[in-house]
Amino acid sequence: MTELLFTNARLIDPEAEAPQPGALLIRGGEIAEVIAGPLEDGAFPGTERLDCGGACLAPGIVDLGVKVSEPGERHKESFRSAGRAAVAGGVTTMVTRPDTSPTIDTPEVLEFVSRRAREDSLARVRPMAALTKGREGREMTEIGFLMDAGAVAFTDGFRVVENTRVYARALTYARALGALVVGHVQEPGLSAAGVATAGKFASLRGLPHVSPMAERMGLDRDIALIEMTGASYHAGQVTTARALPPLERAKANGFDITAGISVHHLTLNEFDVADYRTFFKLTPPLRSEDDRMAAVEAVASGLIDVISSFHTPQDEESKRLPFEVAASGAVGLETLLPASLRLVHGGHLSLNRLFRALSRNPARRLGLPGGRLQAGAPADLVLFDEHAPFVLDRETLHSKSRNTPFDGARLQGKVRGTWVAGERVFG
Amino acid sequence: MTFRARHLLGIEPLGQDEIVALLDRAEIHANEMRDGVTPERRLAGLTQINMFFEASTRTQASFELAGKRLGADVMNMAMGSSSLKKGETLIDTALTLNAMRPDLIVVRHPHSGAVDLLAQKVNCAVLNAGDGRHEHPTQALLDALTIRRAKGRLHRLSIAICGDIAHSRVARSNLLLLGKMENRLRLVGPPTLMPPGISELGVEVFESMEEGLKGADVVMMLRLQKERMDGGYIPSEREYYHRYGLDAEKLAYAKDDAIVMHPGPMNRGVEIDGTIADDINRSVIQTQVEMGVAVRMAAMELLAENLKQANARGAEGIGA
Numbered sequence: 001m002t003e004l005l006f007t008n009a010r011l012i013d014p015e016a017e018a019p020q021p022g023a024l025l026i027r028g029g030e031i032a033e034v035i036a037g038p039l040e041d042g043a044f045p046g047t048e049r050l051d052c053g054g055a056c057l058a059p060g061i062v063d064l065g066v067k068v069s070e071p072g073e074r075h076k077e078s079f080r081s082a083g084r085a086a087v088a089g090g091v092t093t094m095v096t097r098p099d100t101s102p103t104i105d106t107p108e109v110l111e112f113v114s115r116r117a118r119e120d121s122l123a124r125v126r127p128m129a130a131l132t133k134g135r136e137g138r139e140m141t142e143i144g145f146l147m148d149a150g151a152v153a154f155t156d157g158f159r160v161v162e163n164t165r166v167y168a169r170a171l172t173y174a175r176a177l178g179a180l181v182v183g184h185v186q187e188p189g190l191s192a193a194g195v196a197t198a199g200k201f202a203s204l205r206g207l208p209h210v211s212p213m214a215e216r217m218g219l220d221r222d223i224a225l226i227e228m229t230g231a232s233y234h235a236g237q238v239t240t241a242r243a244l245p246p247l248e249r250a251k252a253n254g255f256d257i258t259a260g261i262s263v264h265h266l267t268l269n270e271f272d273v274a275d276y277r278t279f280f281k282l283t284p285p286l287r288s289e290d291d292r293m294a295a296v297e298a299v300a301s302g303l304i305d306v307i308s309s310f311h312t313p314q315d316e317e318s319k320r321l322p323f324e325v326a327a328s329g330a331v332g333l334e335t336l337l338p339a340s341l342r343l344v345h346g347g348h349l350s351l352n353r354l355f356r357a358l359s360r361n362p363a364r365r366l367g368l369p370g371g372r373l374q375a376g377a378p379a380d381l382v383l384f385d386e387h388a389p390f391v392l393d394r395e396t397l398h399s400k401s402r403n404t405p406f407d408g409a410r411l412q413g414k415v416r417g418t419w420v421a422g423e424r425v426f427g
Numbered sequence: 428m429t430f431r432a433r434h435l436l437g438i439e440p441l442g443q444d445e446i447v448a449l450l451d452r453a454e455i456h457a458n459e460m461r462d463g464v465t466p467e468r469r470l471a472g473l474t475q476i477n478m479f480f481e482a483s484t485r486t487q488a489s490f491e492l493a494g495k496r497l498g499a500d501v502m503n504m505a506m507g508s509s510s511l512k513k514g515e516t517l518i519d520t521a522l523t524l525n526a527m528r529p530d531l532i533v534v535r536h537p538h539s540g541a542v543d544l545l546a547q548k549v550n551c552a553v554l555n556a557g558d559g560r561h562e563h564p565t566q567a568l569l570d571a572l573t574i575r576r577a578k579g580r581l582h583r584l585s586i587a588i589c590g591d592i593a594h595s596r597v598a599r600s601n602l603l604l605l606g607k608m609e610n611r612l613r614l615v616g617p618p619t620l621m622p623p624g625i626s627e628l629g630v631e632v633f634e635s636m637e638e639g640l641k642g643a644d645v646v647m648m649l650r651l652q653k654e655r656m657d658g659g660y661i662p663s664e665r666e667y668y669h670r671y672g673l674d675a676e677k678l679a680y681a682k683d684d685a686i687v688m689h690p691g692p693m694n695r696g697v698e699i700d701g702t703i704a705d706d707i708n709r710s711v712i713q714t715q716v717e718m719g720v721a722v723r724m725a726a727m728e729l730l731a732e733n734l735k736q737a738n739a740r741g742a743e744g745i746g747a
Contacts, residue, residue: 203622204439206539206560206599211623276540320518322538324559 060092072101083121313401468498615639
C-alpha cells in the first residue's frame with residue numbers, strides 16, 4: 001500500500017480557524033493521519049517523505065460549475081485538456097455543467113461523459129445533469145435515472161426555467177429524490193439581451209444593459225419556490241448587493257439553500273471591460289465595485305458558501321467579435337486559486353475561510369467525501385506557495401481555450417503539487 | 428496643429444486642443460465652400476472606402492462628397508447585403524479590405540465597439556461613422572462647429588439635448604465633446620429613454636421640457652426611432668409629441684436667441700414641429716448638414732496627414 005508523509009507543511013484545514021504547521025500521512029488513496037506540530041524524532045520510519053518546505057497543504061479544490069466542452073465542442077476543451085488545467089490549478093474535482101451539445105439530459109449521454117472523464121481526466125469528474133430536457137424549460141429530465149447514473153446535481157446552466165409551473169414541479173420531484181437543484185438567478189425578461197450591468201459604464205459604452213435588480217428578482221422567485229416545494233437548492237452565482245438580504249433571510253428561515261459566486265465577480269468589476277475587451281464578457285455581467293465588495297464580505301461571513309471558476313472555454317473566433325455578439329464566459333480552472341488568493345492577500349479572507357468556499361462547502365453541498373483535511377478523507381490535496389508571484393501568460397495555460405481575463409495580470413500563489421486519490425497528478 | 432491621432436474612433440480620447448484643431452480646419456473648408464473656392468486636392472491619389480454595415484443615406488453621402496472634394500478615390504461598399512450575410516466575420520472583412528491597401532476607411536456598424544475592433548486589424552486610418560449606441564464623432568464635431576458659428580463661442584453655453592438619449596450615439600458623442608469644452612449640459616427626455624447612471628457624468632437630467640429648456644442657448648433634438656414608438660419605451664407617438672415634441676410653446680422656455688438643432692432625418696410632428704424646423708431665425712438644421720461635409724473633409728485630411736507622417740517614420744525606421 002503506497003504511503004507518503006508530507007512534512008514541514010502549513011496545514012489548511014477548512015474546519016480550523018488558522019493554518020497549522022504539521023505533517024500529513026496518506027495511505028491507499030486516503031488521508032491516514034494528520035499530525036499537528038513538529039514530528040517526533042524517528043516517527044514513521046521507512047515511510048516515503050515529501051518536505052513541503054513550509055508551503056500550504058490544503059484539500060483539493062472542488063470546482064462547482066465547470067464546462068468541459070465534451071460532447072460537441074471538443075476543439076474548445078476536452079476532458080484531457082480540462083483535467084490537465086484542473087490539476088495545474090489545484091482543482092481535484094470538477095463538477096461539470098450539462099450545457100453541452102447535445103445537452104446532458106439523458107442517462108445515455110451522462111454515461112458517455114462519465115466514460116470519457118474516466119479515460120482522459122486527471123482530475124475527478126462529478127457531472128451535473130440538466131433539470132429540463134434540452135434545457136428548454138418545458139419537461140423535467142429523468143432525474144431518478146440520471147442520479148443512478150451519477151449526476152450530483154441538476155441545473156439548466158445559465159438558462160432560467162421561465163415557466164414557473166414547470167419549475168415548481170421539477171423542484172417538487174427533485175425534493176422527493178433528495179436531488180440538489182442549481183439555479184441561475186436572473187429575471188429573464190429584464191435581463192434579456194443585457195451584456196453589461198446598468199450604470200454609468202454601460203451607458204458610456206452604449207452597451208445593452210441589465211439592472212442588477214434582475215438578479216434579486218430571480219433569487220426572490222426561486223426562494224418562494226423553495227418555500228413552496230421544500231427542495232434543496234443552490235444559487236449558482238449571487239453577485240449583487242441587493243440579492244444578499246433575501247439570501248440571508250432565506251437561510252435564517254431554515255430553507256435548504258446555499259449560494260455560490262465566480263472568482264471573477266469577486267476580483268473584477270464592470271470597468272475592467274474597458275474598451276470592449278470580450279474576455280471580460282461574462283454571465284452574469286461584471287458588476288459595480290460596490291457590488292463586488294458586498295460579495296467579498298458575504299463570502300467572508302459565509303453567507304455566500306462557494307467560490308468557483310465557472311470555467312467556460314471559448315475559442316478565439318467566438319470572442320473576436322463586437323462585444324454585444326461575442327461569446328460569454330472565461331476559463332478559470334488554472335486561475336481560480338491565485339485569483340481567489342487576492343482576497344487573502346487583500347486581508348478580506350483567511351486562508352482557512354477561503355478553503356471552506358473552495359473545497360469544503362462545495363463537497364459538503366454535493367455530498368462528496370472530499371474537502372476535508374481529516375483521517376478517512378480522500379487524499380485529494382493541493383500543495384501551494386501562497387506568496388509566489390508571477391505574471392500570467394495565457395499561452396502557458398493547459399486549457400485548449402485561453403480566454404482568461406487575467407492575461408498579463410500580476411498574481412500570487414503557485415501550485416507546487418496536486419494529488420488525486422493519493423496519486424501525484426501535477427508538479 | 429495638434430490633432431495627431433491615427434484614427435477618429437470617438438470623442439472620448441480627444442483633448443480640447445485636438446477638438447479645436449479639427450474645428451479650425453473644418454471652418455476653413457466651410458468658408459471656402461461658401462465662397463465657391465475649389466479646395467486643394469489634398470487626398471488626391473488616396474483611396475477612401477465607405478463601409479456601411481447599417482443603411483445610411485445622409486452620412487454616407489456626406490463622407491463621399493467630402494472625399495471627392497479633396498480628390499480621393501471613393502468606393503462605397505453596401506455591407507448589409509454582402510459578406511456578413513455569408514458568415515464572414517468582421518475581422519475577416521477588415522483583413523480583406525486591408526489587403527486592398529486603402530488609405531481611409533469610413534465605418535458604420537450596428538454594434539457598439541465594432542469600429543474599434545476593426546481599427547485594430549488594419550493599417551490605414553479608420554473613421555467611425557457611428558457604432559451602435561456608442562459614438563458618432565463627426566456628428567458631434569459638426570454640431571460643435573455649427574454652435575460655434577452661430578453663438579460665436581463653444582464654452583459656457585447652456586445646451587439641452589432632448590429625446591431618446593438612451594439609444595443615441597449622437598447624444599453620447601455630443602455630451603462628451605460639449606462637456607470637454609466646458610458647457611452646461613442638460614439632458615431632457617422620458618425616463619425610459621434616459622441611460623442609467625448618466626447623471627454621474629456631470630450632466631443635469633430633466634423629465635420635462637419646460638424645466639429642461641429653461642434658459643438654454645442651444646436646443647438639440649434627437650430622432651426618435653420608429654421601432655421605439657409603440658408601447659415599448661413610450662405610450663404613443665402623439666403622447667410623445669405632446670410632452671417632448673419641440674413646438675413654439677416649449678421653445679419659448681429657452682433663451683430668445685436659442686438655436687434649434689437636429690441631426691436628421693427628422694420626424695416632423697413627432698420630436699419637432701415642422702414650422703420650428705423650417706424657421707430660418709431659429710433652426711440651424713441646414714447649416715448642420717453643410718458643416719457635416721466641412722468637418723468630414725477636415726477629419727479625413729488630418730488623418731491622411733498623420734498617416735503619411737507615420738508611414739514616413741516607419742520607412743525611416745523611427746518609432747513604431
